[in-house]
Amino acid sequence: MHLKCLACEALARPVYLAAAHTPHIVDVELLQLGWHQDPDDLRARLQAKITAASSGLETAYDAIVLAYGLCGRSTEGLRAEKIPIVLPRAHDCITLLLGSRARYQGEFTDYPGTYWYARDYVERNRGGSVLSLGAETFEISRALYESYVEKYGEENAQYLMEVMGAWQAHYDRAVYVASGDFHSPAVEAQAQAEAERRGWRFERVGGDLVLIRRLLWGEWGDDFLVVEPGQQVKMTYNTDIVTSSSV
Numbered sequence: 001m002h003l004k005c006l007a008c009e010a011l012a013r014p015v016y017l018a019a020a021h022t023p024h025i026v027d028v029e030l031l032q033l034g035w036h037q038d039p040d041d042l043r044a045r046l047q048a049k050i051t052a053a054s055s056g057l058e059t060a061y062d063a064i065v066l067a068y069g070l071c072g073r074s075t076e077g078l079r080a081e082k083i084p085i086v087l088p089r090a091h092d093c094i095t096l097l098l099g100s101r102a103r104y105q106g107e108f109t110d111y112p113g114t115y116w117y118a119r120d121y122v123e124r125n126r127g128g129s130v131l132s133l134g135a136e137t138f139e140i141s142r143a144l145y146e147s148y149v150e151k152y153g154e155e156n157a158q159y160l161m162e163v164m165g166a167w168q169a170h171y172d173r174a175v176y177v178a179s180g181d182f183h184s185p186a187v188e189a190q191a192q193a194e195a196e197r198r199g200w201r202f203e204r205v206g207g208d209l210v211l212i213r214r215l216l217w218g219e220w221g222d223d224f225l226v227v228e229p230g231q232q233v234k235m236t237y238n239t240d241i242v243t244s245s246s247v
Contacts, residue, residue, distance in 0.1 A: 001025070001218055002060065004053040006046060007067035009033040010093050010121040013182045014209045015067050018216040026216055027059065033124055035074075036092075042074040054081040063226075065215050069095055070242060076235045079247055080227040087233070088211050089223055089241045093118075097177045099208025101223070101239060107175075115200065117176045117191035118207075119184045174200045179207030 001024045007015040010033045019026040029049065035042040046066070053064050063083055068075050069090030078085065090096055094116050095104040107114065148157035174195035176188045188204060195202040211223060220226055227233055231244040 001062040003027070003216065003218070004059075004061045004064045005029065005067060005216060006031060006049050006053075006064065008036075008071075008093060009124045010118065011067050011096060011212065012120045012124065014096075014120075014179065014212045015216070017181075018209070018213045021213075022216045022218075024216070024218055026065075027061075033121060036071040039072045039074040039076075042071070043077055046075065047078055050078065050085060051081060054083050056082065063218075067093075067096065067212060067215060069093060070235060073235060075233050075242070077232055078227070079232045080229050082229055084229065085227045085233075086215065086220055087225055087227075087242065088215060089225055090211070091241060093121075094177075096211050097179060097207045097209070098205075099210045101241070103208075105239075111173050111175075113171045114173045114175055115171045115195075117174065117187065118179075119182050119187045122187045122190060123184075171198075172200050174198075174202050176202070176204045177207045178204055179209055182207075 003024055003026045005015060005019065005026050005028045007028060007030055009030050012030055015028055015030075019028050031042075031045060031049075035045065046068075050064055053059075053061055061083055064080075064085045066075065066078075066085060066087040068087060069092040070076065071092050075087060088096060089101060091104065094107075095101055097116075097118055098104050098107065151157075174191055176191040178188065192202045214220070215224065225233070225240075225242050225244060227244045230247055232247050234243050234245045235241070236243050
């Protein structure tokens, strides 16, 4: 198969590794991380990429694979046009780094107040303020922080947020995901330092990149949604996370 892969920068290294070893031809295109903070904007950007890849003007692809989860409903409503689109049944990229929905759900159930760190996300973060993954309920605090930076400068903004307790409103645990060759002692040290500064307990867990591998190897079993032409992605309220429906 010839696949087009649209991937978030937060998964850059795992996606490139899977693309290098898959028996298929894969053209990878990275989209800037952080765009999920505005789900409507990210959805429009992804749909434009899907439309372009579906046109066949330059390359005839067999499918478009998305290295994204639901990501704050950013992928909900995406439409398959002339060729199928495939995406993991995942809430966000943490699931893709941990390797399964079950493991993600277990972590969320046991430790709901967890701030996640991974190498690509930290290294490619352009804003410099929030370096963690999957903090969807934290976006209000981030928006407030950024407004303070604009008004009062970064040091004063950090002071105000910490005095108000906004950084710690929902979180008490920081986890660094170390995935094989992608482990970075420098990023782990940075995550641990932030955890200590905020008074959170710190842990390191091993990652599992099997979902990313299967996505780019075309092994689309129950953990993936294949959206056929004329269908769109629809969110579910069960463990399937996403399903498809007619446009």
